[in-house]
Structure formats: C-alpha cells, structure tokens
Amino acid sequence: MVVTDRSTGKTWRHGPTTHPGWTASTIKLAMATDILRRQRAGEISLTAANRHDLDTMLNFSDENASDRLWKAFGGDDQLARFRDVFGMTGLHFVPGFTDGTYWGFVKCTTDDLGHLMHYVLTRSAPDDRAYLVAAMRGVAPNQQWGVWAAGAANRPGDKDGWSFETDTYGKHWVLNTVGFAGADERFEVAVMFQVQPHSTIAYGAHTVSDVCGLLFGVPAPAKITVPTPDG
Template identity: 30%
Template structure:
C-alpha cells in the first residue's frame, strides 16, 4: 500500500516501536485541513547521483533560497494513542501496539510484559513453519491437523504437542530470535510465555509482512487459519475493522482470580490495513476483559485513521 507524495511536505515524529520494528516515517501534504502519512519499510537505497555539467552550462550564482518552514503541527502518535487509550484501561493493565502496514506509521502504549495465554499459538506455528522450511519440507499431515486445531479451536493439547515438535522453549526462543522478537521469553507452560505488545507487532509483521523469515506459502497458511477461528472467538481486534485475521488468548490467574485477555491480528479500516496487538492483565471477568480489549483496539486504529486526515 503506497501513496503519492504532494509537492509540499512536512516531517512527522513517531516513536520507534522496538529495535526490531524499524520504520521510516514521512508526513506529506494537507488535505482539507488534515494530514496523511506516506512511508516505507526501512530499506535505504543508494542516494541521488549528482549530474555532471560544464561550467558554461552552469547558471550564475544567485541569492540563497529562503528557508521555508511548515505551519503544520507535529503529530506524536504515541502521545495521541496514550490520550485515547488511558481512559479505557480502568483498574486493569493494558498495552497496545498498532501499525499501518502500508506506510510504516505506528504507535505503542505501555511497555510492560504480559503472559501470552493462547496468542502464543501463532508464535508456535510460525516456529514450526520456519523449522519445516529449514528442513526443506512441507508440514506433515499430522502437523497440519494439529496446527488447524491449535489456531482455529485454540486447542491446548495441540499446542503442547507442537511446542515439543519445535524443540520446546529453546526451540521457540531460537525462532523468536530469528523473527526479531527481543522481549519474549518462552515458558514450558506455554500460556505463561512473557511478551510485549511491541514484540507481538513484530510477530504480526512476520506473519503478514513481505519482509519475513517465513515464505509466502507459510504466511498464507498461517493467515488462513487466523481468518477461520471458531465462531466463539470472533472477538478482540476484529472489533476495530473488517476482513480480519486474529488469535485471542484468555486465562484466569489462580493467584488473583483475575483474567489475562489478549488479542492480536490484522484488520481493515477505511480502506487501510492495520496490525494490532492488545495485551491485558487484571481483568475482573472474561466478558469485561473482552469489552476492554475491543475498545482499546478500536481506539488504536482510530488514532492512525485520524492521523491520515
């Protein structure tokens, strides 16, 4: 997804999501008093090559051109996201990361570490697909059947089996190092794997982006399962748009009786594609946690929608 760049442009400051979420942001133009974003993944190419001309062809030196400064305000997406999300968190702990997949503009609210619950099942399958690629093979029929059950039905036994297949916690940590997840630590009780919203955004880029350690076929397989989760799991980041693909996680904590409610995925809103990761802890009930996660996902997508003008 790439937008035309008008002749008048202004810079926009955004925060770096993580060492692994490296993006270049440009803010261009003004439309009906608003702004919109143009960007690309950070793959710097060669600089411009100066032309060569004779002295006779060179124009006579003139006065220096005046410095033109834009009157457009700077947009701090992290600050705008915090303003939108903070009132929604209540007495729970919430972190969210959102990225406009086309232009690279994104923001993060909260930098805490959270237990993954069942969203780690996307990570486990990504690691399994990477392992199969390394071995030059397709998934076996059994691995496919376990993968379908794990993602579409959030089956716990399937997750335990496939975690063992990839080499346990060491295998998952090794795959995550290759994916670029820098703040995720696998646990043998896989639902207690610790992660951050920013890291989950890196994982979503691995699943949905073209600059990925996973092949196109591997990505398409995982995306397809995330688009076909069971009907009782049609909640979470899907509330923020349409044409979604997601994986949710929900887990009551025995020590407190409170819930961890998480949701990660891709959604479409106003013609644009967004990657969204919402992590939370300390929810009073599963139902109230889902409601809160959905409101946060909608607010996060709304911030990027609004920044486009």
C-alpha cells in the first residue's frame, strides 16, 4: 500500500509496492482520466453516449461501458499514455491471452496507482478533477469498500477492482483500491492485495478495507459492502 499526505508531501509505503499485480478495474480510472484530458485538449470529442459510459464505468464499474470506451479511444495505445503522462511506469500487458491485448489483461504496481491518483488530484484540469472526485465519492454499493472504509466523516472516494486470476501464484482473487480521504482530498491511498489461493473475495475485501479504515481511526471490522464475484 501507498499513502501520500498532500498537505506535507510525505509518502508512506508498506509491502512490495514496486511488485506488479493485476490491475483489475482500477485501470478504469486511468481510462477515464485520459479520455477527459484528451477531450479537453481537443484531440477527441465525446458524445452523450460516451459520457454516459464514463459515468457507469466509474459508478458501478460497468464492464460493457469500459469495453466500448477502450475500443473507441485508442485501445492498446492508451497504455503508453498512462505510463508517460500519469507516471505509471510499471504498467504492462500480460501476454498469453488468445484474444490479444485488452484492458483486463494488465498489471501495474501499487506505486503506479499512487501516481495515477496524484495526477488526478494535482494535475487534472479543475473541471475534470471535480468530475472524477464526485464520481469516486458517489460509487455504487459494489465499490463501497477499500478506501471507502475511511468513513463518511473523511468523505472518501475510490475506484475499486476485483478479479479472479490464474497465474504462477495459483488461482486466486485480486482486490485493489485507489482513492482519497480527508479534508480537501488530503490523503491519496492505493492498496493492491493478491489474496491467497483458496481464500475468498469477502476475505480480500474485508482485509483491504480494514487496513484503510485503521489508517483513519475506523475500528475493524469496517462496515463495507462486499462485491459479488460477477460484479
């Protein structure tokens, strides 16, 4: 996990924050940020349908909306921008999938997610930042865990990701969260958890949430909504 205090500029890390792990749906925050940045620069134009897809992708992590936005606004080329513009230098496609490269076949590091959150809060255009912050604060119940566990008094917002993966670690759940908490979005938080094989999605969600909650004085177990395996 990586926590940055934007007031002091200090960053605290725990665990192997440079180790690559599956991004799951946290990559959707990078997609949204990139699309808004390019639209503001006049490189692309967004239709009403595109904007609705942005809303649902961030709100309840809509997979179909994410697929449409991925195909409409650059596909594979987006990853180079995420690395160069957002500082997600460890971001890469995982080879070996029969249907090629895709937003769901990606790994990054916890530091990468921290850099992404820092970009959103400090370098996005004010209107885009306001949109992203509001969207992350207004997520549907299936994303009300992770940084959300900081509690209502800290006005948290997050983009969570959860997926069941098969790799050299075994068959296992991945539970990730990236977001902010505190007055004026003071604290940036990113956590990636590669759950032990044979453990559960509920265990992963509660573990990540309790870690985030304890940072902000919320007793464990934090009150959260555990996402269902299919979203």
